[in-house]
Amino acid sequence: MIRRNELKYTSVEICAGAGGQAVGLHNAGFKHAALIEIDKDACQTLRDNTEGNPEWEGCRVIEADLKIFDSGSLGLESGTLDLLAGGVPCPPFSAAGKQLGRDDERDLFPTMLQLVHDLDPKAVMIENVRGLLDPKFEQYRQDIIKQLESMGYEKCYWDILEAKDYGVPQLRPRAILVAMKPKYAQHFEHRKPKATKQVSVADALEDSMKARYDAAAAGPRADEAFKKWYEKALKGVAPTVVGGSKKHGGADLGPTRAKRAWEELGVCGLGVANEPHQMKDMERDLFAAAGPKLTVTQAALIQGFDDDWKFSGRKTAAYRQVGNAFPPPVAKAVGEQIYAAFEAAEV
Structure with a gap:
């Protein structure tokens, strides 16, 4: 993604995960003062991509449990922060769970609102x-x-924003709340982005998939397999990429229905492949019957x-970070x- 805006507005993000929202907001022109996350692998991903990177100068990665986090440790004077953002935990409201809402101990909306009050x-x-x-x-x-x-x-x-409407090759609807002080809200488009x-x-993966088949050095067989995959992958966007939880097994591309949708796109959903330089089983990773x-x-x-944003940890941990991310x-x-809206308010 290309960043066209100057990095001139500050932000703090909670539940930052592996940086999906952070990358997107950075490319919108927000300069992060802090990224707060509890998962150690995700924190390492954030550090690996931001530390020593001039684009992310001044960004602190804080590994912390928000329920006991002291906002005073950020060193920000109340009223000076431009944007507080975050993807609070989904399970309390997910159709895949019990939808306990405020009765779910993982509900961090009260914590987010306390941070709004403090900052x-x-x-x-x-x-x-x-x-x-x-x-x-x-x-x-x-x-x-x-x-x-x-x-x-x-x-x-x-409102609900569907990821496929914003250049993401995936069905991934997310509920987004935006609230602003009236001085800025009067300049805001009170509707979701166009x-x-x-x-x-196929558009998203053509180059990387071709490189994988080329690395396999399997001659005509690789060329034919790539062509077969590409023709199927042109059909459209993927089902929702799921990361799963630490409680359940290894990485794959989701439940049975999702795996069928992936197969329609020429992709085998029964596991995650090794990167080309780590590939040990060419048949498993590239030539499964489903693709x-x-x-x-x-x-x-x-x-x-x-593709320059790298994920820390072993394959399953890295895939979990990807699957749980917010599309940049x-x-x-x-x-x-x-x-x-901020810029318009300055005029």
Whole structure:
């Protein structure tokens, strides 16, 4: 992704994961003061990509449990931060879980709202699963909006953004809340970003898949397998990439229904392949009956990461980070809206 805006507005992000939202907001023009995350592998990913990188100068990666985190340790004077962003945990609202909402101990909305109170940023951006916008959580949403209003914020929108509408070759609907102080909200487009050109799985993976087959040095067989995959992958976008949890097995591309959707695109969902330089089983990784398996790097491309963003940890841990990420292009689209409102307020 190309960053066109100057890095002139500050941000702090909670539940930063492996950096999907951080990358998107960075490319929208936000300069991160801190990325806060509890998972050690994800924190290492953030450090590996930001430390020593002039683009990310001044960004602190903080490994911490938000429930006991002291916002004073950030060293930010209240009211000076431009944007507080974060993807609070999804399980309390996910259709795949019990949807306990406020009764789920993993619900970090109260923690996020306390940070809003303490830091008093100009804008707030919160990302979650689409299930949060289900009717059963209407009262919970209203409570959150009332709390934000009591702290001087105006809701700009709380809507579902579909990743495929923003150049991500994947079906991944996310619920996005944007709230701003009235001075800035009056300049904000009170609607979700306009959709952009759709990208197919073939568009996203053509170069990397060709490189994998070329590395296999299997002659005509590799050429034929690549062509077969490419023709299928042109059909459209992928199902949702899932990271799973640490409690459940190794990495694969999701439940049975998702695996069938991947197979329609020429991809085998029964596991994740090794990177080309680590490939040990060519038949398993490239020539399965359902098609090639994806590498972690390719799964990241499906999420909208650039291929220079590297993931720390062993294959399963790295894939989990990718699968749980927020697609950078979606974060960038929202970030650019917030950035534009800030700029308009300066005139």
